[in-house]
Amino acid sequence: MKVVLAIDSFKGCASSQELSAWIEEGICAVYQEATVSACYIADGGEGMLEAIMQNVKGQIVTCNVHDPLMKRISAQYGILEDGVTAVIEMAQAAGLPLVPYEKRNPLFTTTFGVGELVKDAIEKGYRKFIVGIGGSATNDAGLGMMQALGYKFLDEEGTELGYGGEILEKINTIDESHVLPMLKACEFVVACDVDNVMYGSHGSAQIYAGQKGADSAMIERLDAGMIHFTQRLKEVFGKDVALNAGSGAAGGMGGGMQAFLDATLRLGIEIILDQIGFDAHLTDTTLVITGEGRIDRQSLMGKVLSGVSNRCQKAGVPLIALGGGIADELEDHEGVDALFSIMRYPMSLEEAMEKPRAEKLVKQSVKEIFRLMKTFNTA
Incomplete structure (x- = not known):
């Protein structure tokens, strides 16, 4: 048997x-x-990194990043045996367990640390990424991640904005002049197991922000902010990702990565089963x-x-x-x-x-x- x-x-x-x-x-x-x-096995959220790396030959890299509240922590990502692919688990740097219950507020929590993991891998020469985006403490559409990679977001007065979901409603200008040059050569596949969109009754804030510490007023503000931000995406990049299935995953991280990084969204379990050679x-x-x-x-x-x-x-x-x-x-x-x-x-x-x-x-x-x-x- x-x-x-x-x-x-x-x-x-x-x-x-x-x-x-x-x-x-x-x-x-x-x-x-x-x-x-x-x-x-894992589904693309917390535990994805360990699940993949336990099944394949590769190495774990540890680096210092910022957590959702911009405090310094140690986090890990994996390098597959092909020598070119990095496995990033969002929860390592932006996971809900990293934020004490009384401090959970998606208006302020950021995905900046996830971008730092990606940046570290890029600077070490890796150009292909598998990113699991489950279990987040954030609702910033991945803007923190993009800030770590060199994007700047400015308000109507040209002032650079800070971090967290609260900046969604304030974005007027997207400055790409300081973006990491090697980013354009990178390929991103996102492990995502939900089909939520970026705003509305099936959107990131309405469905998940309450689990991340938002009250009803915060949820309405985040949802309105997401509408404003996705409109700016259409105007700046000509990309309309807001209603793509999965774009609202991890507080809009799915859509943000599609817009900024041309990422492909796939079911997390399918990525993991492929990576570990499950069929064999x-x-x-x-x-x-x-x-x-x-x-x-x-x-x-x-x-x-x-x-x-x-x-x-x-x-x-x-x-x-x-x-x-x-x-x-x-x-x-x-x-x-x-x-x-x-x-x-x-x-x-x-x-x-x-x-x-x-x-x-x-x-x-x-x-x-x-x-x-x-x-x-x-x-």
Whole structure:
């Protein structure tokens, strides 16, 4: 029996690596002869860098950048084995966990540090970039990133603007005279797993800014600012990216990177599966196990579960999904042969997310699944 593991983290509880180890232990407790291989997975947000670099040969680079509040921190990015591609995880420099709860305010938080990661890689000679833009603390349309790369944004009086989402409404002039010269030679692919646009009821501020510390007044201001900014983009660059699917991802980062860097947006899970050579792992595979903390309808729409499911269907490999919880809405789950919750008895979310308890529940669930399989295989 050959089993391939491709499970996302249970966010706030256990990493993909930890879950894979627990699942493997559960399998081998029943099927000692099983061959188990793990592909560490993420969806393009927090954990993407680690997921890719755990699966491929490459190197990790550490550098000093600014966090969302412009405080100095240490952050990392990866270099793939091709020697030309850098992997940037936005959350390393602009992630929500970097900002204390009481200081979260997308009017002020900036993506400047993400640009510093890119700049460091460019100055070291790298010209291709994979950028994961999930888990952000920002709603600045990537302007902070562009400022780190040399763009300047001026108001009507010609005064250079500062940082954060509050500058969106004030931009009059975009000064390109100090942009890093090598930037034009770079290629950017953005890992994005949402289809939100830059403004409006399905826009970056209305959907996500509240999670980043904005109240209703801030959300309206950010949304109006995004409308103003995208209008300036059309006037200056002749680019209308505001309503592109995914342009509103990470507080408008998707659209900003399309406008300034001609970036291509792709589903994060598809990028990761390609980078780790997932399809090759499916050869002669008996079963794949995937999953995430909570499995719901969104899981089957561009997330880890969806991406793994598509690959397994093409290869004709059965797929089982494990979740901390499974939404009632998932009565039908085409592409996934079976869904299992690790929960065995009623408990609070806090109890379920305690790592020792989660470890025990995962191992118990896996053992039961494989005991059942063994019963049928030996019948």
